[in-house]
Amino acid sequence: MKYALVIPDGMADEPQPELGGRTPLQTASVPFMDEVARCGVVGRADHVPHSMPSGSDVGTMSLFGYDPLRFHTGRAPLEAAAQGIVLEPEDWAIRCNLVTIEQGQMRSFTAGQIRSSEAAELLDRLQQALPDRFGLRAEHWRFVPGVSYRNLLLYRAGGTPAPFGPDTRTTPPHDVTDQDVGPFLPQGPGSDVLRELMKLSEELFAEAEPNRRRAAAGELPATSVWLWGQGRAPQLPPFVERFGVRGAVITAVDLLRGIGRLIGWEVIEVPGATGYLDTDYAAKGRHAVEALRDFDLVVVHVEATDEASHEGDVKAKIAAAEQIDRHIVGPLLEALRRHGEYRLMVCPDHPTFLRTKTHSHGFVPFGICGSDLSADACTSYDEAAAEASPLVFQRGHELMPFFLGTQQA
Numbered sequence: 224m225k226y227a228l229v230i231p232d233g234m235a236d237e238p239q240p241e242l243g244g245r246t247p248l249q250t251a252s253v254p255f256m257d258e259v260a261r262c263g264v265v266g267r268a269d270h271v272p273h274s275m276p277s278g279s280d281v282g283t284m285s286l287f288g289y290d291p292l293r294f295h296t297g298r299a300p301l302e303a304a305a306q307g308i309v310l311e312p313e314d315w316a317i318r319c320n321l322v323t324i325e326q327g328q329m330r331s332f333t334a335g336q337i338r339s340s341e342a343a344e345l346l347d348r349l350q351q352a353l354p355d356r357f358g359l360r361a362e363h364w365r366f367v368p369g370v371s372y373r374n375l376l377l378y379r380a381g382g383t384p385a386p387f388g389p390d391t392r393t394t395p396p397h398d399v400t401d402q403d404v405g406p407f408l409p410q411g412p413g414s415d416v417l418r419e420l421m422k423l424s425e426e427l428f429a430e431a432e433p434n435r436r437r438a439a440a441g442e443l444p445a446t447s448v449w450l451w452g453q454g455r456a457p458q459l460p461p462f463v464e465r466f467g468v469r470g471a472v473i474t475a476v477d478l479l480r481g482i483g484r485l486i487g488w489e490v491i492e493v494p495g496a497t498g499y500l501d502t503d504y505a506a507k508g509r510h511a512v513e514a515l516r517d518f519d520l521v522v523v524h525v526e527a528t529d530e531a532s533h534e535g536d537v538k539a540k541i542a543a544a545e546q547i548d549r550h551i552v553g554p555l556l557e558a559l560r561r562h563g564e565y566r567l568m569v570c571p572d573h574p575t576f577l578r579t580k581t582h583s584h585g586f587v588p589f590g591i592c593g594s595d596l597s598a599d600a601c602t603s604y605d606e607a608a609a610e611a612s613p614l615v616f617q618r619g620h621e622l623m624p625f626f627l628g629t630q631q632a
């Protein structure tokens with residue numbers, strides 16, 4: 224049996240007034256997704272527990288069959304895993320944004336999309352300054368430059384207890400945009416040291432060379448680091464042990480690479496996969512079809528539908544859904560049918576609303592077809608069809624075993 228899962232990130236949405244009350248997915252021409260619906264079953268699943276923020280880290284973990292309430296330990300450890308960083312059991316990873324705070328307000332959670340080289344220079348400065356300040360034991364802390372404003376801070380415990388715990392509270396900087404940052408600074412165990420690091424960065428960055436250059440070029444300066452998303456490495460049992468299926472994932476997004484690595488999947492890199500609207504859909508489709516030779520389950524994640532929502536661009540969202548359908552779902556369906564025994568699923572990780580331009584809680588539609596499945600009454604793949612279906616997974620992580628046929632709904 225071969226399996227494929229296509230994840231159009233954030234594709235689920237609300238009816239749009241400008242589309243005559245239809246959703247982007249209902250408006251898009253997606254003949255292959257509709258064929259999945261016609262030959263198979265349609266239902267809905269909720270991948271993001273209401274006590275957790277909606278995002279791909281939580282939603283995809285659930286979609287991959289892992290209960291986020293049990294297994295999700297934070298966003299930074301997943302990004303660390305994506306970079307191949309191994310955390311010891313007592314180590315913590317912390318997201319380290321470079322941000323622009325002006326008059327106490329979060330002006331930019333990306334420091335004006337700061338260049339990676341400038342970010343690395345600033346973080347190096349901070350790293351060098353640690354031994355002298357606040358009695359911080361410098362050997363525990365390591366800043367890891369990433370891409371642009373997305374960097375990491377590692378706390379290497381080295382056999383001593385870490386200052387953080389489950390009650391350490393931090394806030395994503397993109398949730399604070401244009402607000403006073405004061406109430407959103409770290410709270411709870413270890414928050415004093417996180418605040419000290421943020422304050423130290425503020426002092427050091429004020430006169431730093433990269434910021435002088437940015438100011439001269441009319442760009443926003445990185446006024447400080449913003450620390451959040453902390454956690455220890457999640458203990459995820461390997462997918463193959465749980466489900467007896469060897470998986471591979473194609474994605475341009477670090478979070479998903481991280482989850483994939485942690486559950487023992489192969490991460491297949493596709494040239495031209497950008498994680499943005501201009502991604503090379505056809506290349507992703509081709510690599511997915513090729514990967515079916517070597518793996519039991521091939522997962523293709525496409526970020527473009529989510530990005531279009533973040534930009535509030537309804538046309539781009541429809542176009543992205545159509546590209547995914549034509550270049551990924553279509554070729555996979557054809558290849559799987561040639562193979563014989565198969566199942567194919569299409570399912571987003573969470574809704575992303577054009578109206579709010581952000582991730583939302585709630586159900587997403589899924590469609591599953593396969594050589595051993597008979598059709599239900601649904602003939603199209605969209606939110607309304609899913610809403611009308613009796614097939615419902617309140618706990619989204621139960622969808623994966625249903626898809627793999629290891630458990631009846």
Ligand SMILES: [Zn+2]
Pocket residue numbers: 232233278279280282529572573
């Ligand atoms: Zn997502």
